[in-house]
Amino acid sequence: MKTIDLVVIGGGPAGMGAAIAAYDAGVRDILVLERDHRLGGILEQCIHNGFGLHRFKEELTGPEYAWRFEKELRERKIAFRLDTMVLDLSEDKVITAMNAEEGIFRIQAKAVILAMGCRERPRGALNTPGTRPAGIYTAGTAQRYINIMGYMPGKKAVILGSGDIGLIMARRMTWEGAKVEMVLELMPYSGGLTRNIVQCLKDNDIPLLLSHTIVEIHGKERVSGVTIAQVDENRKPMMETARFVECDTVLLSVGLLPENELTRKAGVPMDVRTSGALVDQRRMTEIPGIFACGNVLHVHDLVDYVSEEAEIAGRGAAEYILQGSEPDPNPVTVRPGNGVRYTLPQRIDRAEDTTIFFRVTDVHPAVRIRVKAGEETVLMRKRPRVAPGEMETVRILGSKLQGYMGQTLTVELEEEAEHGT
């Protein structure tokens, strides 16, 4: 069996960023495995601009952002294989993969970086009643049809879910000549970025109906319409508000799920909150030598954050390969508290400057973010506004962490207004 120092599974922004960072930290024997016929991952179909504002201080389109990384990968002559599907990953880091040229092959890796990204929740995950006609797509599938293959998926669309891809596709369909009747959102707030609500919906006069859902899909061969209804505070449809909306297409933008089949096969312990692996500050999972970064670890709203995380994982893997590393027996445990859905990393095993990424459970104006150890406040930060759709961060210096090794840090929200939480 072939041995390789570092195998990166996935050639999207996370995988490319991690491979480049590992190379720059001294690893030379690297292989990136990608199942599509080109590098770039989901960025290839995200042709809208707005990528790279944090990282490059300019607004790039998805393919342009991906190209910057592909160029760096090629300049370093980092090996990659396209059209290659990884079938299995074992706990001792044996990768089984296949492609049309080599058939099925196995690689023993010293370290593995998981960068498989995420997948959209399909109709089956919603249990929306009705018939099963053609014309129901996830927003990302429609995006691929239009932006890569050049096919229009329909003429008159209703979009369920106000996640970013749904918002982007509302504009994209409109610009390509379709009529987007409305975007429906089950929750009382949108899950998408504010800029997308403004530029995709408001600019094109597309109504956003909050606290609404589809209660039935109609149509025999092709979608002929949907019945929509408002939902109450328990997200139950109020049937007295039900009405029929004619359309030939339904797009679903109802959430993303990290694609962790391989992670689970390897027996990597998972976090039920993120649906990704439990990791330390270097993005190493609880299996030494297996790392994870990007949307396979937790769903990011900005690719800039994915790139940042990929670099952390790449450097972590390089350190593991070149110096070996013992997990600290006395780590800091990080957990979400009041108003916080998840925190990442879940474990900090060295007192070094660490950024904790987290998501809140609800929209709040003016909050304080408090990091606590028991009842003691470790640090506090103010935010003018937080929302579940926008990832938050808080940075803790290594000098501060020093005093809390072996303890549990809780990240929680505290409202500044008079309303208690």
Next chain:
Amino acid sequence: MEREIICTSCPMGCHVTVTMEEERIISITGNTCARGERYARSEITNPTRTLTTTVAVAGGGVLPVKSDAPLPKKSIPQYLEKIHEVTVEPPVLIGDVVIEDICGSGVNIVAAQNVI
């Protein structure tokens, strides 16, 4: 008169309040950086957007393209119509000009992907 504008210069999405007296801007508040003020001003006077779409590639498939500078929002349908008439011949590289000076705007439509 007050107009509320959500700044889209960055993902912060600041809610900026522009106070107007007839056609004149009196004050701009709520922004947290200079870009917010610029954005609010341009949203009132001449809102612009970077345009991203695709053009057909000879032999099949599409090529993502973008405007190399923001274009007036109100004329986007007219630009799209023009862009949809175009078919490019590969090879095309990122940054190659696909339509020069679209509709006399001074802005170019450029390739945002490599097609070899």
